[in-house]
Amino acid sequence: xxxxxxxxxxxxxxxxxxxxxxxxxxxxxxxxxxxxxxxxxxxxxxxxxxxxxxxxxxxxxxxxxxxxxxxxxxxxxxxxxxxxxxxxxxxxxxxxxxxxxxxxxxxxxxxxxxxxxxxxxxxxxxxxxxxxxxxxxxxxxxxxxxxxxxxxxxxxxxxxxxxxxxxxxxxxxxxxxxxxxxxxxxxxxxxxxxxxxxxxxxxxxxxxxxxxxxxxxxxxxxxxxxxxxxxxxxxxxxxxxxxxxxxxxxxxxxxxxxxxxxxxxxxxxxxxxxxxxxxxxxxxxxxxxxxxxxxxxxxxxxxxxxxxxxxxxxxxxxxxxxxxxxx
Amino acid sequence: xxxxxxxxxxxxxxxxxxxxxxxxxxxxxxxxxxxxxxxxxxxxxxxxxxxxxxxxxxxxxxxxxxxxxxxxxxxxxxxxxxxxxxxxxxxxxxxxxxxxxxxxxxxxxxxxxxxxxxxxxxxxxxxxxxxxxxxxxxxxxxxxxxxxxxxxxxxxxxxxxxxxxxxxxxxxxxxxxxxxxxxxxxxxxxxxxxxxxxxxxxxxxxxxxxxxxxxxxxxxxxxxxxxxxxxxxxxxxxxxxxxxxxxxxxxxxxxxxxxxxxxxxxxxxxxxxxxxxxxxxxxxxxxxxxxxxxxxxxxxxxxxxxxxxxxxxxxxxxxxxxxxxxx
Numbered sequence: 100x101x102x103x104x105x106x107x108x109x110x111x112x113x114x115x116x117x118x119x120x121x122x123x124x125x126x127x128x129x130x131x132x133x134x135x136x137x138x139x140x141x142x143x144x145x146x147x148x149x150x151x152x153x154x155x156x157x158x159x160x161x162x163x164x165x166x167x168x169x170x171x172x173x174x175x176x177x178x179x180x181x182x183x184x185x186x187x188x189x190x191x192x193x194x195x196x197x198x199x200x201x202x203x204x205x206x207x208x209x210x211x212x213x214x215x216x217x218x219x220x221x222x223x224x225x226x227x228x229x230x231x232x233x234x235x236x237x238x239x240x241x242x243x244x245x246x247x248x249x250x251x252x253x254x255x256x257x258x259x260x261x262x263x264x265x266x267x268x269x270x271x272x273x274x275x276x277x278x279x280x281x282x283x284x285x286x287x288x289x290x291x292x293x294x295x296x297x298x299x300x301x302x303x304x305x306x307x308x309x310x311x312x313x314x315x316x317x318x319x320x321x322x323x324x325x326x327x328x329x330x331x332x333x334x335x336x337x338x339x340x341x342x343x344x345x346x347x348x349x350x351x352x353x354x355x356x357x358x359x360x361x362x363x364x365x366x367x368x369x370x371x372x373x374x375x376x377x378x379x380x381x382x383x384x385x386x387x388x389x390x391x392x393x394x395x396x397x398x399x400x401x402x403x404x405x406x407x408x409x410x411x412x413x414x415x416x417x418x419x420x421x422x423x424x425x426x
Numbered sequence: 427x428x429x430x431x432x433x434x435x436x437x438x439x440x441x442x443x444x445x446x447x448x449x450x451x452x453x454x455x456x457x458x459x460x461x462x463x464x465x466x467x468x469x470x471x472x473x474x475x476x477x478x479x480x481x482x483x484x485x486x487x488x489x490x491x492x493x494x495x496x497x498x499x500x501x502x503x504x505x506x507x508x509x510x511x512x513x514x515x516x517x518x519x520x521x522x523x524x525x526x527x528x529x530x531x532x533x534x535x536x537x538x539x540x541x542x543x544x545x546x547x548x549x550x551x552x553x554x555x556x557x558x559x560x561x562x563x564x565x566x567x568x569x570x571x572x573x574x575x576x577x578x579x580x581x582x583x584x585x586x587x588x589x590x591x592x593x594x595x596x597x598x599x600x601x602x603x604x605x606x607x608x609x610x611x612x613x614x615x616x617x618x619x620x621x622x623x624x625x626x627x628x629x630x631x632x633x634x635x636x637x638x639x640x641x642x643x644x645x646x647x648x649x650x651x652x653x654x655x656x657x658x659x660x661x662x663x664x665x666x667x668x669x670x671x672x673x674x675x676x677x678x679x680x681x682x683x684x685x686x687x688x689x690x691x692x693x694x695x696x697x698x699x700x701x702x703x704x705x706x707x708x709x710x711x712x713x714x715x716x717x718x719x720x721x722x723x724x725x726x727x728x729x730x731x732x733x734x735x736x737x738x739x740x741x742x743x744x745x746x747x748x749x750x751x752x753x
Contacts, residue, residue, distance in 0.1 A: 220646065241577050249646055250568050250577045252600040252609070253715040257645045273579040281612035282579070285740055286605050318584045319547065319576055388580040413612055 101137075102280075102411060106267040106289035109213065109234065110191060111165060113137030114407040115290030116280070117236075117269060118297040118399070120144065120169025120194055121244060121385070123151060124305040125297070127158035129399055132302040134164035136400035137407070141167035141194055141215075141292075146333070147178045156188035165191040167215065171245075172198025173336055179203070186210040192234070197245060197339055204230040217271065217292075219247035219338070224258050234267050236292050240323060240342070241273030243295040243387030247338045248323075252286070259287035275389035277409020284410070295387040296406075300399040308377050309384045310396050312344055318391025320345055326352045327383035329359050330370040342387055347380040348373075428464075429607075429738060433594040433616035436540065436561065437518060438492060440464030441734040442617030443607070444563075444596060445624045445726070447471065447496025447521055448571060448712070450478060451632040452624070454485035456726055459629040461491035463727035464734070468494035468521055468542075468619075473660070474505040483515035492518040494542065498572075499525025500663055506530070513537040519561070524572060524666055531557040544598070544619075546574035546665070551585050561594050563619050567650060567669070568600030570622045570714030574665045575650075579613070586614035602716035604736020611737070622714040623733075627726040635704050636711045637723050639671060645718025647672055653679045654710035656686050657697040668712060675700075675708040 101107070104115045116138040118129060122145040130140030142159060144152050147170075159166045168185040172195045175181060182203055185193060193207045196217035207214050208231055216227035217236040224235055237258035239251025249257075251272040259268045267289035274283060275296040283291050298305055299313045323342040326349055328335055335341075343349065348370070352359045359366060373381030397405075428434070431442045443465040445456060449472040457467030469486060471479050474497075486493050495512040499522045502508060509530055512520060520534045523544035534541050535558055543554035544563040551562055564585035566578025576584075578599040586595045597610035598619040607618050625632055626640045650669040653676055655662055662668075670676065675697070679686045686693060700708035724732075 221644075239577070239579070241580060250566070250600060250715060251579050252566070252577070252606065253568060253645055253718070256603070256605055257718055273577060276583070278583055278613050279579065282609040285608035285612055317548075318580055388577060391580070391584055 100411060100415070101407065102284070102414070104267065104284070104289035106234065106269060109267060110139050112139045114403055115269075116403050116406055117141060117167070117290060117292040119244075119271070119292050119294035120167070121294050121298060121303075123148070124303050125169075126304045127155040127162065128302040128304070129297060129300065130166045131159060131162040131164055132300070132399035133297065133403060134166050135162070136403035138403040139165065139167060139191075141169045141192075142190075143169055144181070146171065146174045147181050149178075149181060149184065152181055152184050156184065160188050167192040167194050169194040169196065171196060172200060172203070175203065182206060186212060194236070196236075198336070199230075200227055200232065201230040204232075215269075218258065219249060219254065221257055221261055224261050228262070228265070232266060234269060235262055236269045236271050237288070238292075239270075239272030241388035242271050243298070243321070243342050244385040245335065245339045245341050246272065246323070247340070255283060255286045255288055273388045275392040277406045277411075277413060279389070280406055280410040281413040284414070293406075295389055296393055296402055297399055298386065299393050299396045300402055301396060302399045306377055308379055312379055312384050313386050313390055314394050314396060316344055316386065316390040318388065321386055321388055321390060322349055322353065324349075324353065325356055326359060329356065329363065330366055331383075332363070332367050341383070341385060344379075344384045344386050344390070346384070348382075427738060427742070428734065429611070429741070431594065431611070431616035433561065433596060436594060437466050439466045441730055442596075443730050443733055444468060444494070444617060444619040446571075446598070446619050446621035447494070448621050448625060448630075450475070451630050452496075453631045454482040454489070455629040455631070456624060456627065457493045458486060458489040458491055459627070459726035460624065460730060461493050462489070463730035465730040466492065466494060466518075468496045468519075469517075470496055471508070473498065473501045474508050476505075476508060476511065479508055479511050483511065487515050494519040494521050496521040496523065498523060499527060499530070502530065509533060513539060521563070523563075525663070526557075527554055527559065528557040531559075542596075545585065546576060546581065548584055548588055551588050555589070555592070559593060561596060562589055563596045563598050564615070565619075566597075566599030568715035569598050570625070570648070570669050571712040572662065572666045572668050573599065573650070574667070582610060582613045582615055600715045602719040604733045604738075604740060606716070607733055607737040608740040611741070620733075622716050623720055623729055624726055625713065626720050626723045627729055628723060629726045633704055635706055639706055639711050640713050640717055641721050641723060643671055643713065643717040645715065648713055648715055648717060649676055649680065651676070651680065652683055653686060656683065656690065657693055658710075659690070659694050668710070669714055671706075671711045671713050671717070673707050673711070
């Protein structure tokens, strides 16, 4: 029996499981696979490449499944024309993260797409609701890639209380299995958004080397900071930082960020070369704290089904236990 | 219908809710009130005061309720005779946190008490299991007071998987209501340990000023670090740091810990005076990330009953929903 929530009703999907719009590694293949399995796949796009977006949205339109398209809000503000391309593909939802959604909200909503806003604080949630957000994603610091400092177990109930039932709240950060989905439902969330778990899927466009590093990583082997953004010469606005696997490059520069900035030209050259060579001792693998729960690289559909059925089993186990709420 | 778990069975209590051994503010009054309400109260003791421990254990023995006694392990190692006083009071369990439990485990277990070990990493959990721990507490960085860096949603499933059903795992850090208890059960925990929530209770020996500050604090207004330990001239071993409310003193020294160390004599005098004067602009109020969920100072029994009944309601709501697992 699927887990029905206000989120599954609003998006018209079977499972309350969303895949995160991870840079350009969350392409049409991944989004389509997640949606075909009953979840809700969200296309990435990173810092905005028009040709990439046109190509991937065309593939999604051809796949005949519901899908979302995600943007880094402060980056979209520099190339607002990308939103027209996105909306032209008739996404069921547009997800905005990391910035004020207000300038883009009317266009998204008048095109008939749902507005999903990812937030990391109560103030951001208020801003998103004011802009007309239909769904809030409460993202904890456990999340891979960019995010902020509040933990999932702290920010999820805070945003649930703030939303007060007006819109569904989706939990993100540190979730990779059915236990996590079931736990987030208990906190009042109506679904989950997963990045790292779908990174280690067959349809993700990440490199095999990176996927393997995620599978091999143990819990506790990620770090959040600005070292990789500085090394790539991408300066994010505060309070956002990136969570990644700890590698040699991270170990070398942790606590020495100012020095890194002062050595930027040389580091940037070294870093770009390492990235080109897929040398992940230096190049970043963005990943969340849930890495310890991830040990394989299955098809995305299997991930959706595994998480849904594990969560259903946990919830039904409690429902059907005759005498007590055994744990 | 109470939530029965392997933890409630092992401790012989009604609710899977433990109160944390918070310094000397978790005295006999608080522990007895929690246990009388069907939870499991754990006496504090801080850095070890023989007269205090004798007085408080005598009160607990007279209260005719089950109880535990908690120690800071590295501190107990300096005054091991305190363990004899503790065991003489016939606690149902002794809780050891922050250090190797091995030197104390045989004495505790041969006295017939359960050994509860609080851990923050997998290595610490292995060490505790090797020492014969009967119960593990997986503590996330959200917890108030001393702890480490891994988040609750990360460390709880990791320790549950490591324990593999051999011993009950209790979740700590960021939990203050029935939603948190229900969520932790989904992650595989068998109960929860709460500190900050019981700090803001009538029976806690903390000052009224501190309790009021906890009630007024919003989510996201705590910080973890060493500023207050340095200011009190108490040097903790790594990886442990303390989470507290952010106040003027924290804001003044955050990021300037070395400078604080260099100014120690003067700061220590100023700090001690502020503490004496209950000036919490300078003196510490240890508190966890769950402060945003705490808005009142009820009797401890009411806290236990409120959390238990909220969690039971959430779990039963799912059990009794006829058509779907609505969220």
